[in-house]
Amino acid sequence: MTSRKRIVIVGATSAIARQCARLWVKDHPSDIILLGRNEEKLAILAADLKVRSPKTRIPCMQADFINPDHIQSVVNQIYQEGPVTMVLIAHGFLPLQKLCQENLNLCREALAINALSPVLFAEAFATHMQKVNKGTLAVIGSVAGDRSRKSNYVYGAAKGMIERYVQGLQHRFSHSQVKVILIKPGPTDTPMTTHLKESGRKMAGVDRVAMDMVRGIAQGKRVIYTPRIWRFIMGGIRHLPYFIFNRMDI
Amino acid sequence: MVAVHSWGRLSNQEHRVTMLGDRSQAGTCVKNTAPGLAYGMGCSYGDACLNPQGTLWLTTNLNRFIAFDGKSGRLRCEAGVLLRDIQQLMVPRGWMLPVSPGTQLITVGGAISNDVHGKNHHVEGSFGDHIIKLSLVRTDGETIHCGPEERSEWFAATVGGVGLTGVITTAELQLRPVAGPWIHTETIPYRQLSEFIELADRSEAQWEYTVAWIDCLAKNKARGLFTRGSHVHEKECANEKPRALTPIRSFNFPVMPPFSMVNRLSLRLFNMGYYHLKKLKSGEKISHYEPFFYPLDKIHNWSRMYGRKGFFQYQSVVPRDSGYDVTRAMLKAISQSHEGSFLAILKTFGNRQSLGMLGFPAPGITLALDFPNHGARTEKLFKRLDAIVREAKGRLYLAKDARMPRAMFETGYPKFHDFMLYRDPGISSSLSRRLMGS
Numbered sequence: 001m002t003s004r005k006r007i008v009i010v011g012a013t014s015a016i017a018r019q020c021a022r023l024w025v026k027d028h029p030s031d032i033i034l035l036g037r038n039e040e041k042l043a044i045l046a047a048d049l050k051v052r053s054p055k056t057r058i059p060c061m062q063a064d065f066i067n068p069d070h071i072q073s074v075v076n077q078i079y080q081e082g083p084v085t086m087v088l089i090a091h092g093f094l095p096l097q098k099l100c101q102e103n104l105n106l107c108r109e110a111l112a113i114n115a116l117s118p119v120l121f122a123e124a125f126a127t128h129m130q131k132v133n134k135g136t137l138a139v140i141g142s143v144a145g146d147r148s149r150k151s152n153y154v155y156g157a158a159k160g161m162i163e164r165y166v167q168g169l170q171h172r173f174s175h176s177q178v179k180v181i182l183i184k185p186g187p188t189d190t191p192m193t194t195h196l197k198e199s200g201r202k203m204a205g206v207d208r209v210a211m212d213m214v215r216g217i218a219q220g221k222r223v224i225y226t227p228r229i230w231r232f233i234m235g236g237i238r239h240l241p242y243f244i245f246n247r248m249d250i
Numbered sequence: 251m252v253a254v255h256s257w258g259r260l261s262n263q264e265h266r267v268t269m270l271g272d273r274s275q276a277g278t279c280v281k282n283t284a285p286g287l288a289y290g291m292g293c294s295y296g297d298a299c300l301n302p303q304g305t306l307w308l309t310t311n312l313n314r315f316i317a318f319d320g321k322s323g324r325l326r327c328e329a330g331v332l333l334r335d336i337q338q339l340m341v342p343r344g345w346m347l348p349v350s351p352g353t354q355l356i357t358v359g360g361a362i363s364n365d366v367h368g369k370n371h372h373v374e375g376s377f378g379d380h381i382i383k384l385s386l387v388r389t390d391g392e393t394i395h396c397g398p399e400e401r402s403e404w405f406a407a408t409v410g411g412v413g414l415t416g417v418i419t420t421a422e423l424q425l426r427p428v429a430g431p432w433i434h435t436e437t438i439p440y441r442q443l444s445e446f447i448e449l450a451d452r453s454e455a456q457w458e459y460t461v462a463w464i465d466c467l468a469k470n471k472a473r474g475l476f477t478r479g480s481h482v483h484e485k486e487c488a489n490e491k492p493r494a495l496t497p498i499r500s501f502n503f504p505v506m507p508p509f510s511m512v513n514r515l516s517l518r519l520f521n522m523g524y525y526h527l528k529k530l531k532s533g534e535k536i537s538h539y540e541p542f543f544y545p546l547d548k549i550h551n552w553s554r555m556y557g558r559k560g561f562f563q564y565q566s567v568v569p570r571d572s573g574y575d576v577t578r579a580m581l582k583a584i585s586q587s588h589e590g591s592f593l594a595i596l597k598t599f600g601n602r603q604s605l606g607m608l609g610f611p612a613p614g615i616t617l618a619l620d621f622p623n624h625g626a627r628t629e630k631l632f633k634r635l636d637a638i639v640r641e642a643k644g645r646l647y648l649a650k651d652a653r654m655p656r657a658m659f660e661t662g663y664p665k666f667h668d669f670m671l672y673r674d675p676g677i678s679s680s681l682s683r684r685l686m687g688s
Contacts (some may be wrong), residue, residue, distance in 0.1 A: 015311065041272060044314055051315035051325075052339060191271040191311055 005030040006084050010121050011065075011091020013041040015190035016140065019210035020088060021049055029055035033078060035063050036091075065091065065117045075124035086136040086217065087125045089118045092159075094192050100154040107154055114158035119165050126169060129178045138181040138217050139166055143225070145184070146234040149250050170222065181216070182223045185209050186230040254306060257553055258295040259560035260623060260652055263302035270307050273314075273328055273419045277387040280307060280417050284389035284676035288417045290330060290357035294364065295563040296652030297680035298412045304678070307417060309359055315339075316420065323425040324382060329359030329418040334547075336423075341539070345425040348374045350543045359418040364649040365410035365609040368543070369459035369479070372600025376611045378409030379602075380424045386416035389676025397422075398605070407672035410606025412648050414682055416674045432482040433459070433542045437532040439525070443472040443578055447615075450598040453478045459542075462596040463528075465521040466584050466619060474596065475528050479542055503551040510557035510622040517590050524592075546593075556622045562652055564635060565610075565618035567599060568644035573615035576642040580617060580635055587631040591620035607665040607672075610647045618650070629653065648681065659685040 007024055009017050012034035021032055032049060036042045042060040049058050061078075064070040078084060092114045100107040118139055129135035144152055145159030166182040173180055187196055189203040196203065209226045216224035225231035237245070251264035268283050270276045280286070286305030293299075299306075312330035319325075323345050325336065334354040336347055351366040360366075362384065367376040374380070383397035386408055394416065396404040408415045436457075440446050446462055453460050457478040464474035546552060553561065568576045577596070584590060595618040604611045621628050636658055639646065645662030646654050660666060670686065678688060 040274065044272065044274075044316075047316055048314035051318045051327075054320075191269045194267070194269045 004028075005086065006033070006082060007031065008033045008035065008078060008084050008087045008125075010035045010063075010087065010089045010118075012036050013038065013045055014090050014092070015192070015206050016185065016188060016209055016213070017088060017090035018045055018048075019206045020090075020214055021045070022052060023210055023214045025049050025053035025056045029053050029057075030085075031057045031059075033084075034058060034060045035074065036060070037062065037065055065121075066112055068120055071117075071120045072124050075121070075128065079128045083132045084125070084128070084135055087122075087138065088217075089121050089137075089139045091117065092140065092142075092192070094152070094155055096195070097150070097152045097154060110154050111158050114155060115161040118162055122165070122169065126172075126178070126180075130173070130176065133177045135177075136179040136181065136217060136220070137169070138183060138213070140183045140185065141166070143184050143186050143230045143234050147238050147245070149245075149248075151250060179220050181221060183213050183216070184223065184225050184230065184234075185213075186225075186227060186233075254289070254292065254300065255560075256296060256299050256652075257293045258562060258623075258652060259553055259556065259558075260296070260562070261300070261302070261560075263300070265301060265303070266305045268305060268307055269311050270309055270330075270417075270419075271311060273312055276307075276312065276417065276419050277391060277393055280387050280389055280676075281391045283307070285678055286389075287677055287679045288359065288363075288413045290360040291332070291355055293353060293356045293360065294412075295650040296648075297684065298364070298648055298651070299360075300680045301678065302680060309357055309417070312359075312419060323427060324422060325425055326420065326422045327358060328420050329362075329384075330357050332357060333361060336425075337539075340425060341428065341431050344427055344429070346428040346539070348380045348424070348426040349377045351377075352544060353547050354540075354544050355547055358421050358423070359413075362409055362418055362421060363411055363413045365604050365606045365611065366649070367599070367611045369461040369597065371602075371611055372454045372460070372598065373458050374426075375600070375602050376604050376609065378604060378606055378609060380426075381405075381409065382422040382424055384408065384421040385419050387419055388416040388674050390674075393419075404672060406605055406607050407669055408606070410604055410609030410648075411669065411672070412608065412681060413679065414674065414677050415672045416677070428481055429484040430482060431539050433479045433537050433539050434482050434534070435459075435477060435479040435537045435542060436534045437528060438476045438478075439473070439529045439532055440476050441471055441473045443574060443581070446472065446474065446476060446596060447574055447598075449476045449478075454598070454600070456480075460597065463524075464581070464594045464596045464617075465525050466581060466590045466594045467518055467521055468585075472578070472581055473525060474594075475525065475532070479537070482536060500548050500550055503549050503554045506554045507557050510559065510561070511555045512561075512592060512620075512622045514588060514590075517592065520592055521590075556620075559623040559625075561623055562621045562628060562632070563618060563650040564621065564632060565616060565647040565650045566635070566639045566644050567610065567612050567614050567616040567647075568639060568642040569612075569614045570598070572642050573598075576638060576644070577615055577617055579638050583631065583634045583638065584619065587627075587634075589621050589624065589628060589631050593620045594618070607669040608648060608663050610645065610649070612645070614644070616647075618647075648685075651681070654685070656685050656687075 013036045039062045046058040095110045141162040142159040144156040148156035169180045187203045212226035253262045254265045255262045287301040289306040309330040312328035316326035350368045361377045365378045386394045459479040462476045601613045
């Protein structure tokens with residue numbers, strides 16, 4: 001019999017993270033530690049998971065997502081109670097590019113939440129994982145990080161940084177039992193992307209994306225594109241010569 | 251703006267869509283973006299879920315469970331939870347929704363606001379009969395908690411109220427205990443309408459579920475297949491092979507053909523084939539609940555087979571005493587028109603009214619038919635059917651309707667004047683504008 005899993009979800013109230021959590025508790029009761037900024041929302045999610053899996057333990061932790069000292073102490077606290085099987089770092093927000101250009105405060109917030117904060121969390125967990133030589137660390141990036149374009153390059157740059165960072169971590173842990181996974185969802189139908197839907201964009205369902213993620217993480221894939229078609233689309237876009245790319249209205 | 255269609259795909263007009271993120275903020279969001287209309291899975295066939303050029307509040311993200319009491323079987327959840335999610339979670343624990351319509355891919359909020367029914371109406375009534383409580387946010391910012399015991403007039407207006415009294419955000423449901431996922435079913439071919447009635451009457455005492463498919467093209471005869479079922483009891487369940495409870499293996503109807511694949515020739519072939527094939531396989535068997543309750547969920551987007559123009563569903567209920575003659579007259583009119591449908595369903599409702607002011611189920615016989623949209627030709631048939639249903643003091647189902655005249659709505663739903671008192675002035679749909687003037 002395998003021992004009980006201990007899973008940490010950072011940014012647990014996001015639609016994708018919520019769906020992943022549901023899949024994780026579906027078959028086996030585990031311990032799921034939910035980290036988020038809003039306590040009320042965390043409690044609502046915990047209640048949902050509890051109905052789905054009454055034997056799962058679901059402690060919730062409210063955290064500041066920018067303050068390095070706070071992040072360090074929250075992660076230390078989690079490890080004090082035992083090692084972690086898996087961490088999913090899922091938070092992010094999609095600002096309107098135009099507003100980022102007009103308002104540097106928003107621009108900074110987008111970079112802080114989408115790039116800086118996930119890196120700080122990942123680094124804090126990585127240190128502990130290295131000590132015990134065990135654990136899986138999955139971070140949600142985005143296909144937008146593959147090549148920046150005029151309609152969302154602030155977000156794209158932040159997500160691009162996640163990719164470079166994860167690359168480094170993967171290198172660092174290449175000879176250990178610690179696995180580091182980068183997830184790159186395409187546009188997904190969540191509250192975060194309602195304004196894309198408004199512009200008539202077709203998007204993947206959260207169920208599908210979460211299913212791909214949970215499966216990919218279980219298989220220990222290095223990079224997970226979801227839906228898979230994005231691997232090929234972005235492959236093409238990354239390799240377009242700049243004189244063609246720069247003429248495109250995307 | 252996003253093009254949105256309902257299940258019948260009769261129109262594909264632009265809407266502004268706003269996703270309701272979570273229940274604590276739903277009220278504010280609704281208030282700030284009103285006027286609008288709640289939209290769940292878009293499985294209403296006609297225009298009950300549409301509000302072209304206006305706002306739709308998407309409810310599918312309100313999909314959290316809140317609490318479940320394993321002793322009493324009471325489940326509290328948000329209104330965007332799918333019936334499928336409830337079934338898949340609860341059946342292995344020995345609980346099930348007491349009422350299941352033909353698809354489980356609909357939200358709890360949609361099931362309440364259309365007061366959906368299933369094959370067991372004569373035993374369990376309709377969906378609204380099993381709601382203990384619900385909360386409704388109004389566009390003026392007020393939240394109303396109501397149920398059969400508490401502010402029951404609001405409850406009666408909301409059950410079957412096609413979303414016009416407010417946005418349902420949470421509900422508390424009473425589930426029913428079941429021994430397992432297995433249903434004991436029996437399929438019996440019949441060749442006369444009178445045979446169907448007799449079978450239905452005879453089966454109601456012994457069997458929980460009854461329904462019939464009818465070949466509406468068969469001349470002079472009403473041949474079809476009568477299906478009945480009951481839950482398998484605990485002892486018998488033990489003999490069944492344990493089987494994992496996975497979602498039904500389904501596939502997507504991949505393309506939209508330029509014209510309807512349902513035409514006179516294909517229909518005749520299909521109906522004949524279906525009847526004879528099923529007749530061969532008739533008799534008793536043990537079935538899993540999913541294919542028994544939700545046969546159509548196997549093919550996602552099956553409504554695409556009707557092509558770009560979409561299709562109508564016509565579902566009526568007429569009182570029991572005149573039911574036989576009325577149904578015969580309707581089938582005759584359909585047969586003469588050479589229009590017809592694959593999915594012709596005949597069922598008797600039990601002796602209870604929907605508790606909703608605009609609820610559809612009532613004692614009598616209900617007939618549901620799909621018709622490809624052939625424009626004026628189809629409407630001509632509907633006018634004939636309308637006349638027959640009206641004369642019999644019957645009504646049409648709002649969840650299916652896209653075209654009934656206002657006068658027919660008013661005679662079919664005599665409580666609509668009471669209902670109007672509870673409408674939310676900030677909510678309006680194509681259906682409400684067509685049938686209620688606003």
